[in-house]
Amino acid sequence: MNTGFVALDYIVFIAYAVLILGVGLWMSRSKKGHQKNAEDYFLASKSLPWWAIGTSLIAANISAEQFIGMSGSGFAVGLAISSYEWMAAITLLIVGKYFLPIFIEKGIYTIPEFVEKRFSTNLKTILAVFWVALYVFVNITSVLYLGALAMNTIMGVDMMWAIIGLSLFAAAYSIYGGLASIAWTDAIQVVFLIIGGLATTYLALDTVSNGQGILEGIGIIYDKAPSKFSMILEESNPEYLNLPGIGVLVGGLWVANLYYWGFNQYIIQRALAAKSLKEAQKGIVLAAFLKLLIPFIVVIPGIAAYVIVNNPEMLARLGADGLINIPSDAAADKAYPWLIQFLPSGLKGLAFVALTAAIVSSLASMLNSTATIFTMDIYKQYVNKNSDDKNTVRIGRLTSVVALVTGAIVAPLLGGINQAFQFIQEYTGVVSPGILAIFLLGLFWKKTTNKAAIWGALVSIPIALFFKVGPKGWASGSSFESIFPSVPFLDQMGYTTLLTAAFIMLMSYIQNKGANDSRSFELRSETFKTNSAFNISAFAICLILAFLYAFFWA
Numbered sequence: 001m002n003t004g005f006v007a008l009d010y011i012v013f014i015a016y017a018v019l020i021l022g023v024g025l026w027m028s029r030s031k032k033g034h035q036k037n038a039e040d041y042f043l044a045s046k047s048l049p050w051w052a053i054g055t056s057l058i059a060a061n062i063s064a065e066q067f068i069g070m071s072g073s074g075f076a077v078g079l080a081i082s083s084y085e086w087m088a089a090i091t092l093l094i095v096g097k098y099f100l101p102i103f104i105e106k107g108i109y110t111i112p113e114f115v116e117k118r119f120s121t122n123l124k125t126i127l128a129v130f131w132v133a134l135y136v137f138v139n140i141t142s143v144l145y146l147g148a149l150a151m152n153t154i155m156g157v158d159m160m161w162a163i164i165g166l167s168l169f170a171a172a173y174s175i176y177g178g179l180a181s182i183a184w185t186d187a188i189q190v191v192f193l194i195i196g197g198l199a200t201t202y203l204a205l206d207t208v209s210n211g212q213g214i215l216e217g218i219g220i221i222y223d224k225a226p227s228k229f230s231m232i233l234e235e236s237n238p239e240y241l242n243l244p245g246i247g248v249l250v251g252g253l254w255v256a257n258l259y260y261w262g263f264n265q266y267i268i269q270r271a272l273a274a275k276s277l278k279e280a281q282k283g284i285v286l287a288a289f290l291k292l293l294i295p296f297i298v299v300i301p302g303i304a305a306y307v308i309v310n311n312p313e314m315l316a317r318l319g320a321d322g323l324i325n326i327p328s329d330a331a332a333d334k335a336y337p338w339l340i341q342f343l344p345s346g347l348k349g350l351a352f353v354a355l356t357a358a359i360v361s362s363l364a365s366m367l368n369s370t371a372t373i374f375t376m377d378i379y380k381q382y383v384n385k386n387s388d389d390k391n392t393v394r395i396g397r398l399t400s401v402v403a404l405v406t407g408a409i410v411a412p413l414l415g416g417i418n419q420a421f422q423f424i425q426e427y428t429g430v431v432s433p434g435i436l437a438i439f440l441l442g443l444f445w446k447k448t449t450n451k452a453a454i455w456g457a458l459v460s461i462p463i464a465l466f467f468k469v470g471p472k473g474w475a476s477g478s479s480f481e482s483i484f485p486s487v488p489f490l491d492q493m494g495y496t497t498l499l500t501a502a503f504i505m506l507m508s509y510i511q512n513k514g515a516n517d518s519r520s521f522e523l524r525s526e527t528f529k530t531n532s533a534f535n536i537s538a539f540a541i542c543l544i545l546a547f548l549y550a551f552f553w554a
Contacts, residue, residue, distance in 0.1 A: 003153060009349030014352040016192060017169065020185050020360075024173025027181040041393045042109055042372045044272040052183050053283025056270045056365075058090075058290045059186035063192060063362030065353050066298045068146045072332035074295075074302025077239045078228030079552055082295035083248050084256075086545055089291040091257035093538045096284035096513040099262045101527045102443060104277050107456025108343035111265050112377040117202040118442045119450040122380065126457060130431065131265060132403075138428065139266075140363065140407035147359035147422045148335070149339055153337035154352060159412060166359055167408050174364035175400045178393070179273055182364045187305040190290075197297030200336075203343050204304040221300075228303045229551040244488035249549075252429070252493030259432040263439050264296075266369030281530060285537045292544055296335070305335040318342055363404075371399040387532040429489055430468060433496035434460020441504055445528065446520035452507035460500040467492035 039045055048056070073081040108114045112131065116124035148162035157165070174182050205217025222229055232248070233240050242250070261267055274280035281345075308314045309326060326333040340351045375396045380387055387395070434457050442450040466488060487495070508517070530538075 006345045006496050008346040009248060009352070010140040010346075012336060012346060012349030013353055015354070016357070020188060020357075021169075021173050023179060023188060024181045024185045027184045028173065028177025032147040034319065039109075039336070040180070041079070042368070042376065043179060043269070045180065047180075047275055048183055048270065048271055048279075048283075049275060050279045050282035051286065052187055053270050053274055053280060054286025054290065055190040056186035057181040057267060057283065057287040058294075059193065059361035059471050059514055060201050060266055060365035061088075061287075061362070062294060062298075062358045063146075065142050066294065067197075067358050068150050068333050068336055071302035071305075071336035072327075072334070074228075074299035075306045075335035076332040077078075077223070077233075077243065077325060078230065078303060079295065079299055080233050080239070080243045080248075081238060082230050082231070082299050083231065083243065083253060085294045085299075085550060087249070088251055088257050089541050089545065090252070090262060091199055091261045092284050092288040092291065093541065095262045095268075096259070096281045097530055097538075098528055098535070099443070100271055100280055100284070101253045101277055102521065103268065103272060104274070104280065108272065109376050110373050111263050111268065112373060112454075113436075115442075116377075118521065119438075119453050120471065123438075123450060123454050123457070125375060125381065126434065126454070128373050132370055132374050132378070132483035134428070134431070135266065135373075136403045136406050137410060140366050140370070140403060141410045143359060143366065144407050144413060147363075148356055148411065149357075150337040150359075153334050154340050159415075162387060163408050163411050166356075166363065167404050169362045169496040170363040170367065171358075171401070171404055174367055175404075178227045178396070179269065179351045179368055182368055183270060183273070184429045185364075188359040188362050191351075192357045193354045193361075194290075194293065194297065196350045196357070198350075199347050200340065200343065200354070201296055201300050201304075202299045203347060204339055207318070207342055208304050208307060208315065217304070220304055225303060225346075226308065229552055231549055239486045242490075244491055247488065247491050247494075252495075252497075255433050255436055255493040255497050256490070257427060258440075259436045263435060266365045269365075269369055269372065271475065273434070278531065281534050285541075288541050289537070292541070292548075293480065301339055302335045305339045308339075322436060355378050367397075367400040367403055370403045371396040374399045429493045430464045431461065432495045433464060434500045437501040438498050439506075441501060443521070444523070445505070445508075446516040447508050447512055447514065448507045449511050449517050450506060450519070451511060452504045456500050456504040459503055460496060462497045463499050464492065483550075 038380045070081055070084070073151055103114060106114060106117055108117070112126075112128040142168060144163050147166045148157075151157045151162035151165070152159050173185060180494075202214050205214045205221070206212070207217070208220050209216035227237075230237075233243050234245065255371045259384050271283065273282040274283065305327060308318070309328070327338050334357070340348060340355075343351055375392060379395050379399075380392065384391070437460065438448075438453045438456055442453065468489065
């Protein structure tokens with residue numbers, strides 16, 4: 001495939017790589033006479049300012065899942081997929097006001113450590129093992145696969161070599177330096193991510209309009225594909241099972257978002273590394289504002305690609321009708337990388353830099369959080385309780401290497417998955433409802449017991465699998481099929497959360513005979529007070545979201 005990359009594009013990419021590696025390695029250095037300890041390596045010495053927290057949250061979140069997967073869903077579904085981003089903005093505000101104050105007050109390193117303080121070491125270990133497995137075999141693996149797919153589509157690089165290259169790039173600055181190196185480079189990565197992403201959106205729309213500008217381009221893609229701009233899908237829409245209409249706003253997407261932003265180690269770890277709670281909350285607000293922007297960077301290009309591909313005149317004008325790898329609904333994840341090849345020289349390199357920045361920053365974050373959980377919650381708990389600072393940091397680095405190598409080996413096995421973003425959300429959704437129920441009840445319902453939480457974690461899996469697999473397995477036309485019809489996976493997550501929470505509450509009530517649990521937290525109203533800047537920002541974000549949903553409702 002002729003990618004059209006010229007010397008200027010390669011220069012832009014190489015300059016970016018040198019800058020990131022240089023800053024990362026500079027931040028990795030140890031101060032003279034100071035042995036890097038666990039707080040330095042895993043929590044950046046608890047010294048991160050608000051702007052580093054906000055940008056690092058976005059850099060950790062926006063990855064190949066969004067640039068490739070969500071753009072692919074934009075191609076196949078349309079703007080409705082943006083609910084994952086726009087509702088995340090409100091979720092971040094909830095996390096900043098109600099979850100983060102408790103986490104920081106308890107002085108935790110990891111989410112499993114919080115579980116130990118509230119419930120027990122046994123439950124902490126169960127969840128720690130689960131999260132390590134999830135990060136290695138789902139998150140790290142999928143980021144490497146989707147990133148390699150982009151490099152293969154754009155530059156024709158062999159998938160295996162692309163996986164190796166991305167792995168080495170992320171490892172070069174993140175494994176030795178820890179969270180400080182990752183967070184400070186993330187601030188740079190986000191600049192490239194946003195500028196490169198917006199440039200791609202602008203030029204994609206300008207291309208659609210044949211050089212008449214972005215507003216004309218928006219008008220054309222809306223005119224050619226009006227169904228792609230409906231935020232709330234009708235039941236007749238073929239993608240309804242992925243995004244079930246109004247159920248998106250009131251159902252399981254809250255489960256996905258609250259679990260991801262509130263109890264996901266590689267996300268919340270940035271806020272835990274803040275100088276103070278107020279600094280962390282300011283960073284949360286910055287991230288929430290940036291989330292409003294993301295659909296315009298990743299979803300709109302997917303819709304533009306859909307319009308181009310389904311318009312023979314545009315394809316002929318671009319000379320694209322003879323190109324290979326033209327995306328279709330069966331290969332939607334090729335939409336974004338396919339679109340990049342039509343950008344001018346230099347900007348093509350910048351767009352590729354934005355994509356690479358999203359991939360390696362998320363990959364670095366996942367590696368560090370995997371290492372944090374394994375080292376602090378498994379190794380120090382069961383292998384070497386008296387591990388000194390030097391050995392603790394060494395084990396963290398070794399864990400990152402093992403996780404990266406494992407992910408690189410497994411990544412090629414993901415080939416053939418369509419709409420990877422939806423795939424990842426759906427299968428993570430099997431386990432996230434039970435964990436969310438445990439955490440919410442553990443935080444805010446004093447009667448929740450350890451035994452009920454453990455059984456809730458175990459029971460939630462068969463409940464989720466019943467909704468996911470059971471109804472599809474009933475014989476067509478049988479009475480079971482009418483009683484248990486197939487439901488959208490977001491609704492499945494909502495039902496699983498509610499049933500798991502009901503089970504935990506009933507078991508807790510029976511066990512403690514209605515009394516409060518001895519390890520419950522005393523929560524004071526002062527804990528959740530936020531300053532006027534946070535409150536005004538939260539109000540502004542809610543107003544913007546109300547306008548967006550009203551404008552694109554149907």
